[in-house]
Amino acid sequence: MKKPFSTPDLNREAKLKAFDRLLTVMDELRENCPWDKKQTMETLRHLTIEETYELSDSILENDWKEVKKELGDIMLHLTFYARIASEQKLFDMADVLNGICDKLIERHPHVYGDVVANDEKTVKENWEKIKLRTGNKSVLEGVPKSLPALVKAIRIQDKARGVGFDWEKKEQVWQKVEEEMAEFKNEVEAATNESIHTEKVLAEFGDLLFSLVNYARFINIDPEEALERTNKKFIKRFQFLETESAKDGKKMGEMTLNEMDVYWERAKKI
Numbered sequence: 001m002k003k004p005f006s007t008p009d010l011n012r013e014a015k016l017k018a019f020d021r022l023l024t025v026m027d028e029l030r031e032n033c034p035w036d037k038k039q040t041m042e043t044l045r046h047l048t049i050e051e052t053y054e055l056s057d058s059i060l061e062n063d064w065k066e067v068k069k070e071l072g073d074i075m076l077h078l079t080f081y082a083r084i085a086s087e088q089k090l091f092d093m094a095d096v097l098n099g100i101c102d103k104l105i106e107r108h109p110h111v112y113g114d115v116v117a118n119d120e121k122t123v124k125e126n127w128e129k130i131k132l133r134t135g136n137k138s139v140l141e142g143v144p145k146s147l148p149a150l151v152k153a154i155r156i157q158d159k160a161r162g163v164g165f166d167w168e169k170k171e172q173v174w175q176k177v178e179e180e181m182a183e184f185k186n187e188v189e190a191a192t193n194e195s196i197h198t199e200k201v202l203a204e205f206g207d208l209l210f211s212l213v214n215y216a217r218f219i220n221i222d223p224e225e226a227l228e229r230t231n232k233k234f235i236k237r238f239q240f241l242e243t244e245s246a247k248d249g250k251k252m253g254e255m256t257l258n259e260m261d262v263y264w265e266r267a268k269k270i
Contacts, residue, residue, distance in 0.1 A: 023093065026079045030087075041084055048077045060228060106130065128162035139163050151224050153213045161217075170218040177215050180208040237267035 009015075029036040051073045058066035079093065086092035107130050110117035117123045128139050136142070139162065143155045160166060167173045184204040191198055216223040241263040242252055250259070 022079055026083050030083055041081055044077060044080060051077060124162045153210055157214055157217055173215045173218050177211045180211045184208045237264060240267040
């Protein structure tokens with residue numbers, strides 16, 4: 001068995017002390033705060049999702065002060081779930097942490113065993129194969145049903161690649177993108193104005209998006225991040241249009257497209 005590489009952590013004692021403090025604060029809040037007393041896993045769920053998106057925003061904005069804050073919020077939520085579970089005698093924080101440690105050791109035999117894996121691709125392939133050997137009936141079982149569709153497409157493709165179901169070259173994927181684009185275009189042109197949202201058009205558009213996600217993966221682009229960056233860019237430019245046109249006494253909804261485009265082009269130069 002390989003000996004895991006270990007770098008001395010000079011701040012380990014402070015980290016353990018801080019985590020113990022969080023557990024203590026959580027216990028105190030659960031026992032003494034009316035709001036914290038009322039919470040259940042179900043009531044916390046949507047708040048946790050919101051906190052996760054806030055963390056994502058701060059990462060994209062390179063706002064490290066906010067990243068630290070949002071990580072703290074998520075740590076609080078994880079501690080909260082474990083506290084609730086311990087009250088119901090389901091599991092506690094020790095079970096959670098030991099569980100993830102056991103899983104990581106089992107799924108990294110190239111670190112804790114005698115398996116050889118010298119690149120990321122091999123590591124991912126081993127990960128998926130181990131999951132199938134330890135109870136998963138499908139490689140895609142671990143993809144949450146409630147994930148947003150774009151993120152779900154990324155995860156589905158990534159997991160399929162983990163067992164070798166993938167294109168060999170990015171050129172093949174781009175050919176598929178062009179094929180799906182042509183099929184989508186044909187369906188749109190064949191549809192009447194009244195039936196533009198037919199099942200065929202919807203299906204072809206979905207196929208086109210899925211193939212674009214696939215190509216993005218092949219050239220190491222995170223399509224979710226790319227789209228979100230474009231969203232933020234559009235919001236910034238549109239709000240510039242609103243603000244600057246108002247300064248000139250103009251109102252949104254009353255300007256022509258050409259008038260708005262003047263402000264839009266100014267926004268692009270900022």
